[in-house]
Amino acid sequence: xxxxxxxxxxxxxxxxxxxxxxxxxxxxxxxxxxxxxxxxxxxxxxxxxxxxxxxxxxxxxxxxxxxxxxxxxxxxxxxxxxxxxxxxxxxxxxxxxxxxxxxxxxxxxxxxxxxxxxxxxxxxxxxxxxxxxxxxxxxxxxxxxxxxxxxxxxxxxxxxxxxxxxxxxxxxxxxxxxxxxxxxxxxxxxxxxxxxxxxxxxxxxxxxxxxxxxxxxxxxxxxxxxxxxxxxxxxxxxxxxxxxxxxxxxxxxxxxxxxxxxxxxxxxxxxxxxxxxxxxxxxxxxxxxxxxxxxxxxxxxxxxxxxxxxxxxxxxxxxxxxxx
Amino acid sequence: xxxxxxxxxxxxxxxxxxxxxxxxxxxxxxxxxxxxxxxxxxxxxxxxxxxxxxxxxxxxxxxxxxxxxxxxxxxxxxxxxxxxxxxxxxxxxxxxxxxxxxxxxxxxxxxxxxxxxxxxxxxxxxxxxxxxxxxxxxxxxxxxxxxxxxxxxxxxxxxxxxxxxxxxxxxxxxxxxxxxxxxxxxxxxxxxxxxxxxxxxxxxxxxxxxxxxxxxxxxxxxxxxxxxxxxxxxxxxxxxxxxxxxxxxxxxxxxxxxxxxxxxxxxxxxxxxxxxxxxxxxxxxxxxxxxxxxxxxxxxxxxxxxxxxxxxxxxxxxxxxxxxxxxxxxxxxxxxxxxxxxxxxxxxxxxxxxxxxxxxxxxxxxxxxxxxxxxxxxxxxxxxxxxxxxxxxx
Numbered sequence: 017x018x019x020x021x022x023x024x025x026x027x028x029x030x031x032x033x034x035x036x037x038x039x040x041x042x043x044x045x046x047x048x049x050x051x052x053x054x055x056x057x058x059x060x061x062x063x064x065x066x067x068x069x070x071x072x073x074x075x076x077x078x079x080x081x082x083x084x085x086x087x088x089x090x091x092x093x094x095x096x097x098x099x100x101x102x103x104x105x106x107x108x109x110x111x112x113x114x115x116x117x118x119x120x121x122x123x124x125x126x127x128x129x130x131x132x133x134x135x136x137x138x139x140x141x142x143x144x145x146x147x148x149x150x151x152x153x154x155x156x157x158x159x160x161x162x163x164x165x166x167x168x169x170x171x172x173x174x175x176x177x178x179x180x181x182x183x184x185x186x187x188x189x190x191x192x193x194x195x196x197x198x199x200x201x202x203x204x205x206x207x208x209x210x211x212x213x214x215x216x217x218x219x220x221x222x223x224x225x226x227x228x229x230x231x232x233x234x235x236x237x238x239x240x241x242x243x244x245x246x247x248x249x250x251x252x253x254x255x256x257x258x259x260x261x262x263x264x265x266x267x268x269x270x271x272x273x274x275x276x277x278x279x280x281x282x283x284x285x286x287x288x289x290x291x292x293x294x295x296x297x298x299x300x301x302x303x304x305x306x307x308x309x310x311x312x313x314x315x316x317x318x319x320x321x322x323x324x325x326x327x328x329x330x331x332x333x334x335x336x337x338x339x340x
Numbered sequence: 341x342x343x344x345x346x347x348x349x350x351x352x353x354x355x356x357x358x359x360x361x362x363x364x365x366x367x368x369x370x371x372x373x374x375x376x377x378x379x380x381x382x383x384x385x386x387x388x389x390x391x392x393x394x395x396x397x398x399x400x401x402x403x404x405x406x407x408x409x410x411x412x413x414x415x416x417x418x419x420x421x422x423x424x425x426x427x428x429x430x431x432x433x434x435x436x437x438x439x440x441x442x443x444x445x446x447x448x449x450x451x452x453x454x455x456x457x458x459x460x461x462x463x464x465x466x467x468x469x470x471x472x473x474x475x476x477x478x479x480x481x482x483x484x485x486x487x488x489x490x491x492x493x494x495x496x497x498x499x500x501x502x503x504x505x506x507x508x509x510x511x512x513x514x515x516x517x518x519x520x521x522x523x524x525x526x527x528x529x530x531x532x533x534x535x536x537x538x539x540x541x542x543x544x545x546x547x548x549x550x551x552x553x554x555x556x557x558x559x560x561x562x563x564x565x566x567x568x569x570x571x572x573x574x575x576x577x578x579x580x581x582x583x584x585x586x587x588x589x590x591x592x593x594x595x596x597x598x599x600x601x602x603x604x605x606x607x608x609x610x611x612x613x614x615x616x617x618x619x620x621x622x623x624x625x626x627x628x629x630x631x632x633x634x635x636x637x638x639x640x641x642x643x644x645x646x647x648x649x650x651x652x653x654x655x656x657x658x659x660x661x662x663x664x665x666x667x668x669x670x671x672x673x674x675x676x677x678x679x680x681x682x683x684x685x686x687x688x689x690x691x692x693x694x695x696x697x698x699x700x701x702x703x704x705x706x707x708x709x710x711x712x713x714x715x716x717x718x719x720x721x722x723x724x725x726x727x728x729x730x731x732x733x734x
Contacts, residue, residue: 252701257637265702268703273710283526299703328709328713331718
């Protein structure tokens with residue numbers, strides 16, 4: 017077994033590099049670091065690519081951890097450093113503007129705030145790009161996303177952290193009002209049922225509407241380890257009530273319903289693994305077909321469901337039930 | 341020809357490969373004979389099972405790069421059938437090419453067989469002798485294959501596959517309609533053939549005809565009825581598109597066609613105008629379609645139900661209208677969707693459909709179809725009935 021994707025530890029350090037053979041000792045090493053999900057590279061050459069490079073993610077994690085740590089010690093928020101982190105993320109996401117979010121992208125996760133902050137920043141920028149935000153607005157959006165929970169450093173309380181977060185940001189002369197508002201409003205709901213102010217619809221800042229979606233997505237996928245399909249279903253169910261529909265739609269265009277690496281069975285009896293996603297067509301990925309109704313295939317072949325409307329995924333297979 | 345060399349080996353090989361063939365045992369036999377004897381062509385004929393005096397070709401295999409000789413092969417089989425003894429001859433084909441054949445009769449227990457071997461050179465006495473010995477040894481094998489279940493099962497399954505292909509070809513082509521409306525469907529028969537009929541028509545005035553029908557029963561008989569329903573439906577909609585009239589006409593035609601057959605078809609038919617977003621519809625005993633209203637997030641059945649087609653002559657079908665709004669989703673379906681049952685025997689039902697629509701409402705019609713399949717199979721894990729539905733997202 018070979019590791020299919022570089023595994024990062026809670027401090028952003030590399031625990032195992034992609035391509036390393038997975039031995040008992042390494043597995044124990046991963047367990048020690050509470051890593052439960054590992055992507056194994058299969059013979060068919062399926063590897064999950066993160067939306068941003070490991071280098072950028074590691075740098076973002078380290079810097080964010082340090083910046084938040086400084087604020088906790090009572091120092092002033094280093095907005096310049098924050099912007100450096102964000103520019104790295106935005107530039108890279110703009111470079112590949114067909115990125116699709118896979119579950120694997122957000123599973124380099126643990127409970128710590130800076131992990132969550134970086135994830136929400138990445139996801140929010142992806143949505144911003146989909147909504148055709150200007151670069152200037154992307155920066156504000158990314159800043160609000162990276163700092164959306166900064167108030168929690170002082171107080172974990174559901175409402176209080178919003179008030180404190182806004183205060184920290186307002187005190188800073190380099191932070192625009194837009195950013196502070198978005199942070200303050202990220203627990204509002206589209207139907208007015210949220211907090212702290214109970215704002216509804218257009219009253220909520222656009223950036224905050226994005227944060228509502230990406231924040232919930234990251235919290236659900238990380239903490240309780242819901243399968244991606246459940247998280248997507250939850251967001252769609254909440255579209256129009258909890259979340260703004262346009263934002264949900266934009267987000268869903270960038271999230272594959274069947275993440276890369278998912279073993280699936282097609283209506284034709286063919287089985288295979290999802291190897292790529294098609295942006296804008298979340299339920300129609302590219303599948304590497306490894307067996308058909310009669311048995312294993314050699315060689316495998318790729319089937320782009322977007323180009324083959326008569327083919328579709330019948331079901332997601334249990335990993336155990338699936339063999340090449 | 342290499343008649344002398346591998347005779348014993350060849351017989352063993354023929355028996356082995358033919359009896360272990362997973363399908364088409366005669367074709368396997370033909371191919372093995374062709375390569376084993378290095379012949380130009382080989383055919384095996386038998387008396388026709390139902391037409392006295394006629395011949396039925398079990399297999400024909402050739403190793404010719406250019407042209408083929410089924411005509412000449414048939415003539416050779418006819419000759420040996422008439423003369424009932426070994427024949428050797430040379431024939432001139434188009435382009436002055438000359439080929440020789442050796443044809444021999446073979447009395448099997450089940451039927452009379454004829455074998456025809458083709459070669460570049462005329463057959464020698466020795467070769468002819470070897471071939472007749474080989475033929476004797478094949479007699480038991482031919483009897484065995486002809487009477488085997490395998491052969492029958494293979495024949496039927498071949499025909500079913502061909503029919504399945506035909507039925508799939510009859511499914512509507514909707515790629516070109518995507519600019520007009522977000523439309524998608526799934527049609528999943530549980531076996532090769534299904535009794536569900538689903539169609540999308542684009543009328544000259546820009547409206548769309550949407551229909552889903554379900555023939556009683558399943559498999560081949562239901563597929564026949566479905567095919568008939570489709571033909572009549574398409575003919576009628578050439579003349580009129582009004583839902584109440586179409587179902588009325590359809591029912592009358594249907595009754596005259598199947599008066600003596602105890603069967604019926606349920607059908608829902610609607611005309612959707614993409615410009616005004618109005619849906620006019622009538623229902624002949626079919627499952628009421630489900631409408632998801634974007635604004636309220638609520639799901640409900642479309643009211644109205646009439647007599648199933650083939651039930652009662654001259655039945656009237658009430659026509660109703662409903663105004664759809666942007667984001668609304670209409671699902672027209674057959675039993676397989678609503679009645680899909682889980683381990684506790686509880687059906688997917690309106691609740692299941694509603695929940696799925698709520699959970700996939702932001703996807704296009706295509707994505708909603710994928711979501712519905714995903715939800716149904718999560719509910720029942722194994723598909724037990726034909727499953728078809730059509731999704732319109734306004």
